[in-house]
Amino acid sequence: MSLLTHHLQFTMVAATPLELGDNAGSAVRGALVNALLDRFCANKDAPTCVDCPLFNVCPVAALVAPMRETGETGGDQRPRPYVTRPPQPRRYAPDETLTFGLGLFGHAAELFPYVVIAAQGIERQGLGRRLQEQNGRRGRVRLLAIHAVNPLTGDRQPLFQADQRQVQVPGIPIGPAEVAAFAATLPENRLTLRFLTPMRLIDKGGLVKRPALRPLIQRLGIRLTDLAAAYGDGPLPAADARALLPLAESATLEYDNTRWIDITSYSRRSGERTPIGGMVGEAVFTGNLGPLREILVWGSLVHVGKNAVKGDGWYVVEG
Structure with a gap:
């Protein structure tokens, strides 16, 4: 199989005014990483993932700061096993929907359950710029759905719906x-x-x-x-x-x-x-x-x- 990629599409709805600037991808990536750290980091006193003794068994580190193992060539850090696909940079009014994507590579697809919980965590922390009209708080969103998608063919598979309890395993790998x-x-x-x-x-x-x-x-x-x-x-x-x-x-x-x-x-x-x-x-x-x-x-x-x-x-x- 060599390498498999899994592509996810997240659909959210703005609960308050929400503004995404030109660096919308950076905002989405930061929101996901912060939600992962907030929910799953067991050692928040460590200055970085690499300095943490739990590094080798931590799902956050596997996504945020993957390190090369002994014998691997290249620098100390592996390429991160994901990419983000940002929403349209603009201002969203309440009840408007926005979508963004996440590509997971190879074994990183096994961390999908953590990604789901991290996406739900964005509901609590907010997304986008801090707005004066919201007393310096970020826009609030609600997670509606997550789909597995094939960017080459357009195939889609529902994985998560806000009104359902169960989450499905991504089943549209691309190799x-x-x-x-x-x-x-x-x-x-x-x-x-x-x-x-x-x-x-x-x-x-x-x-x-x-x-x-x-x-x-x-x-x-x-x-x-x-x-x-x-x-x-x-x-x-x-x-x-x-x-x-x-x-x-x-x-x-x-x-x-x-x-x-x-x-x-x-x-x-x-x-x-x-x-x-x-x-x-x-x-x-x-x-x-x-x-x-x-x-x-x-x-x-x-x-x-x-x-x-x-x-x-x-x-x-x-x-």
């Missing part, structure tokens, strides 16, 4: 077979990439501010290799990007309707702001793209570039 089948439906000589959230790539020491397939494919190869090693059951053939780089380099950017947006994310823990801006919009590439289709489809599932856990690097690939 190499599903990716290959969808990739085969795409044309071989013309592909459109629609960057739904900022794509922030570093290439040769600088930011990539114009669509280009070579740095995208190169970074995807590294990311997929790391994810398969950390959360899969073996190597992921599509992750071997070395032979694909010349094809990616020779692709022609036929149409460019992208723009760069600057966004920052604030960390309450560190007190620092992090740039999470990047390219958004649409780009059309032509050339010998058949061999690139599969890895590009994988990228649409796992995101690519900086700040994927905050929702960056989300795109779709179309004919």
Whole structure:
């Protein structure tokens, strides 16, 4: 199986005015992580997960700060086993619904029950900006439903409904077979990439501010290799990007309707702001793209570039 991804869609309704700025993905990710820590952290005196003696048996650490085991290559920390897919950045009036997504990779799907309880915890802590009209409190929401979804086919499976007691296990995994089948439906000589959230790539020491397939494919190869090693059951053939780089380099950017947006994310823990801006919009590439289709489809599932856990690097690939 190599690597499986599970994609969840959360539907909430605003109970009070709610405002999500351009960093909506960061707001959702922060709300989920804070809810996890609030509900399940058994040692809140530890400065970080890594400093906690319960680290190896803690479900919060498995999602928030996964560390490499002895013998694994790379830095101390594994890539996090999830990405967020943010709601539309805007102001929501009471009774308006909003949806956001969460992708879980490999064995992280086993932590789904904790994610459900964390999503319910957002009801207590609120979401979005602190609003003056609410005396500096965040917007309040109610969790209505959680669905498993297949972003490639549109298939949906209800997992949780607010008026029902039982929660179902996610049953729409996406793996190499599903990716290959969808990739085969795409044309071989013309592909459109629609960057739904900022794509922030570093290439040769600088930011990539114009669509280009070579740095995208190169970074995807590294990311997929790391994810398969950390959360899969073996190597992921599509992750071997070395032979694909010349094809990616020779692709022609036929149409460019992208723009760069600057966004920052604030960390309450560190007190620092992090740039999470990047390219958004649409780009059309032509050339010998058949061999690139599969890895590009994988990228649409796992995101690519900086700040994927905050929702960056989300795109779709179309004919």
